[in-house]
Amino acid sequence: MDAGSFTYFNKSQSRNPLQEQIIRRRSSHENLDRFIPNRSAMDFDFARYMLTDGRVEKEETGVISPSREAYRKGLKEIFNMNRTRILAFKNKPPSPVKGLLSESISFGQQSKPVKARRHISQSSERILDAPDLLDDYYLNLLDWGSGNVLAIALGNTVYLWDASDGSTSELLTIDDENGPVTSVRWAPDGRHIAVGLNNSDIQLWDSSSNRQLRTLQGHQSRVGSLDWNNHILTTGGMDGLIINNDVRVRNHIVETYRGHHQEVCGLKWSASGQQLASGGNDNLLHIWDRGMASSNSPTQWLHRLENHTAAVKALAWCPFQSNLLTSGGGGADQCIKFWNTHTGACLNSVNTGSQVCSLLWSKNERELLSSHGLTQNQLTLWKYPSMVKLAELRGHTSRVLFMAQSPDGCTVASAAADETLRFWNVFGAPEAAKPAPKKDPFSNITHTCIR
Known part of the structure; x- marks a missing residue:
């Protein structure tokens, strides 16, 4: 740790209340402030080039010739060096499995099928x-x-x-x-x-x-x-x-x-x-x-x-x-x-x-x-x-x-x-009808006129 990052005290030194408050606050958030890069996802050679070589080249020559610029551009394309981020904190996410999620799903939201509006005839049939x-x-x-x-x-x-x-x-x-x-x-x-x-x-x-x-x-x-x-x-x-x-x-x-x-x-x-x-x-x-x-x-x-x-x-x-x-x-x-x-x-x-x-x-x-x-x-x-x-x-x-x-x-x-x-x-299409048992409440009625 850089000694200039914090102020250290030995046991004989006294701390004023403001210093104690700063120390306690930094200590409590120490785990939250430590962002550890994923080194396996870094390209240190490319990082060094971008930080040093490119700048030195410009400083030494002042102006880069068109042919040299075209040559360098070609090298970047060949070696996949046309990138902007130097440090990577996370591996690139894997490609989604085809068919696992519908194409209509976006950010966890699934589109609902829109029911076609029923045509209602305005005239009697x-x-x-x-x-x-x-x-x-x-x-x-x-x-x-x-x-x-x-x-x-x-x-x-x-x-x-x-x-x-x-x-x-x-x-x-x-x-x-x-x-x-x-x-x-x-x-x-x-x-x-x-x-x-x-x-x-x-x-x-x-x-x-x-x-x-x-x-x-x-x-x-x-x-x-x-x-x-x-x-x-x-x-x-x-x-x-x-x-x-x-x-x-x-x-x-x-x-x-x-x-x-x-x-x-x-x-x-x-x-x-x-x-x-x-x-x-x-x-x-x-x-x-x-x-x-x-x-x-x-x-x-x-x-x-x-x-x-x-x-x-x-x-x-x-x-x-x-x-x-x-x-x-x-x-x-x-x-x-x-x-x-x-x-x-x-x-x-x-x-x-x-x-x-x-x-x-x-x-x-x-x-x-x-x-x-x-x-x-x-x-x-x-x-x-x-x-x-x-x-x-x-x-x-x-x-x-x-x-x-x-x-x-x-x-x-x-x-x-x-x-x-x-x-x-006027009303919509019928639903599939379920057969119901037939009941005959007239089974006990004789076919005569009873007054």
Whole structure:
């Protein structure tokens, strides 16, 4: 060590505080200050030349001739002497193994594949006439079954449109005394269908044989909303009652929910079959729990939600979050609301600017489709959860009252008060479907009309 680098003291010498502080600081960082070159990576001959010979040559001659400069340059190229760094602190890193890392990886960051933006057609792919379609906001006259057959009620008649071949057939016609038809709903098997009537009856039909299986009674006025929970058919009427009917037994009424004091116009069971959402013309949204229904208080709701300021008809359960429910309000409300049905909390509310008639979740994307009344009479596609508008589909000239989704989740059928039925390729490509075991809740029903 160079003696000039530090000040040394013998035992007899005294140190002032500043000197002691400097000595302690240098001692504590001694290991950090010692940079030891990698001698195996050094070229001492080249270093000596650069430090001495080159400078001496310039000092002796003053000017280097062009020929000598060219000669020296050639020597550097031959002996790989055209370098700038003299001391090397680290060996040159080895070349990367080809194929070990992708060429798209840079500094530890891997580029993610960019998903191509899906094209959303702004026009309907097919238009069918729907004469005598009732312009009634509180009814539910359109449904698309798992058998890929669309059912639509036009006046007193229910028609079936087979999407596989485009054929149309008539399922039933009700006389004027009992009609018109006020609701239709396919059973999960895609073969049987429930039909609600203006006279308060509900008929069950077998679509494969065009035969009526039975008639269910229990309401005092028209039945405008229906939904299935396996073998339980839930019905909602203008009398404000919600009735669970077990279609397998003669005494079919198993539970009755009382909470609405005006017409029940929206009914939807959750995918688990545990919770039922009901909306009414009294601006109320109720969440019912089957666990509570089977207890001593069968008529007690789980949540009574009063946030809407108009009739609540549009209801849709989220397919990827079991406790997320979406509801839409009528003309005086115009809002789409999102609910946590476990807690009853309103998670978000979006004012759409027009009457919300129906709601559908995409089965393939995190998207929500809503249909509306005045002034645009449009279908609006929303990105969830940002609720950014992805597209607005126009073509109907009157309010779009009903929507139904194809079994593969791609196509949406919309029926409007302009008496047309339009088909839109609005949602993304379907995912690979997993075969599910078929259940037949009608195995115990005899093919006779039981009243």
